[in-house]
Amino acid sequence: MRSMASSTSNKGIAAIVGVGPKLGRSIARKFAHEGYTVAILARDLGRLSLFADEIAREEKAQVFAIRIDCSESRSVREAFEGVLSLGFVEVLVYNAYSNTNTNWQPTNFSDIRIESFQKSLAVSSVGAFHCAQQVLPGMVERGRGTILFTGCSASLNGIPGFPELCCGKFALRALSQCLAREFQPLGVHVAHVIIDGLVGPPRFQASTSQRTLVGEQQSGGGDGSMDPDALAQTYWHLHVQDRAAWTQEIDLSPCNTRFF
Numbered sequence: 001m002r003s004m005a006s007s008t009s010n011k012g013i014a015a016i017v018g019v020g021p022k023l024g025r026s027i028a029r030k031f032a033h034e035g036y037t038v039a040i041l042a043r044d045l046g047r048l049s050l051f052a053d054e055i056a057r058e059e060k061a062q063v064f065a066i067r068i069d070c071s072e073s074r075s076v077r078e079a080f081e082g083v084l085s086l087g088f089v090e091v092l093v094y095n096a097y098s099n100t101n102t103n104w105q106p107t108n109f110s111d112i113r114i115e116s117f118q119k120s121l122a123v124s125s126v127g128a129f130h131c132a133q134q135v136l137p138g139m140v141e142r143g144r145g146t147i148l149f150t151g152c153s154a155s156l157n158g159i160p161g162f163p164e165l166c167c168g169k170f171a172l173r174a175l176s177q178c179l180a181r182e183f184q185p186l187g188v189h190v191a192h193v194i195i196d197g198l199v200g201p202p203r204f205q206a207s208t209s210q211r212t213l214v215g216e217q218q219s220g221g222g223d224g225s226m227d228p229d230a231l232a233q234t235y236w237h238l239h240v241q242d243r244a245a246w247t248q249e250i251d252l253s254p255c256n257t258r259f260f
Contacts, residue, residue, distance in 0.1 A: 012090025012145075015039045015083050017068065017131055022199050023150070024095045025051050026228035030236050031091065032061035039083045041068040042096075070096045070127025071119055080134035088142065089135040091239055095150040097168065098123035106161020117164050124168025128175055136183065143187035146239045149176045151194040173249075180248040191238050194251040200225030226252070 014031035018024050019040040032038045032055050040055075042048045045067040052065040064086060068079035083089060098120040132147060139145025154162060155169040176192035183190055234252060241247075 011036050012088045013037050013039055013083060013086050014091040014093070015041065015080075015089050015131075015135070016093045016095065017041045017070065017127075018094065018096030018150070019048060019051060021051075022201065023195070023228040023231055024093075025055070026202060026232040027093055027095065027235050028063070029055050029059060030229075030232040032056070032059040032063060034236065035061070036091070037062045037064075037086060039064045039066055039086060041066045041079055041083070043067065043069055070131070071098065071122035073126075073130050076127060076130040076134065080131070084134070084138070088138050090139075090145055092131060092135050092145075092147045093150070093235060094128045094131055094148070094172075096123055096127055097150075097152075097165070106159075107164075108161070109163065112164065117167070120164035120168045121171065124165070125171035125175060128172055132175075132179060136179075136188065139188045140183065140186050145187070146189045147176075147179065147183075147191075148235055148238060149173075149190075149192045151176075151192050153194070153196050155192070155194050156196075177248060184246060184248075187243075189238070189241075189243070189246050191247055192249045193235065193238070194249065195226070195231065196251055198225040199228050199231065202229045203227040 014028070014036040016024055016028045016031070016038065019028055019042045024040070024042070028038050028040045028051070038055065038061060040048055040052055040063065045065060048065040048067070052063040055061065056063040064082075066079050066082050067075075069075040128149060135145065135147070139147075149172055151169050151173055152165075153159070154166040155173045158166050173192055176190055179188075180190035180192075231252060234250065238247070238250065
């Protein structure tokens with residue numbers, strides 16, 4: 001675990017699980033920009049530390065890089081011991097998934113190894129279960145908190161050749177709905193964000209305040225991909241929206257935004 005700045009935010013901790021070069025990094029940057037102490041968690045601590053340095057430097061925030069393997073319950077517990085030692089967790093964003101199919105080509109069902117299938121389920125849904133259990137007691141005690149789960153097109157429809165991803169994301173969606181119904185009456189906002197499309201690199205490298213705002217154009221790249229900085233704005237607005245407007249699921253696509 002590394003501290004990237006000398007001052008500590010008087011807000012709670014924003015824990016972002018599953019931070020890569022696109023959406024996870026943009027979400028972490030947004031919460032750092034808004035004054036949160038941010039804990040970013042992923043398996044590759046070397047790359048994670050580079051992201052932490054970058055975000056801390058850009059946003060003049062305190063950022064901690066913590067290694068986690070979401071497929072192992074012990075790793076999750078140890079990682080969140082580190083997170084909770086920083087203070088109370090006000091925001092948990094679960095953005096992790098297991099991608100053994102790196103070329104995104106359909107796999108014949110008979111060729112899928114059970115170990116790969118189990119790993120995908122472990123990361124997409126069991127890991128989310130463990131992470132939520134680490135932070136919910138503190139959120140309930142304070143009567144406030146936000147948990148945001150990242151889903152995708154596979155959360156809604158079975159896709160031939162991708163049963164590993166679909167089964168894990170289906171389970172994550174069910175988990176988010178169960179937690180929302182149980183804990184939103186206790187003051188904890190739980191929402192499932194469906195990224196229904198490709199996420200590309202950030203459109204702009206300027207400061208967060210100059211980036212695309214939610215409600216503005218979220219796509220526009222030649223490949224039709226969405227801007228992760230614009231998507232991060234949506235995660236932020238879900239966190240700060242009035243309790244009377246709390247939603248359990250939001251579907252984002254390059255064409256429209258639908259609330260449920």
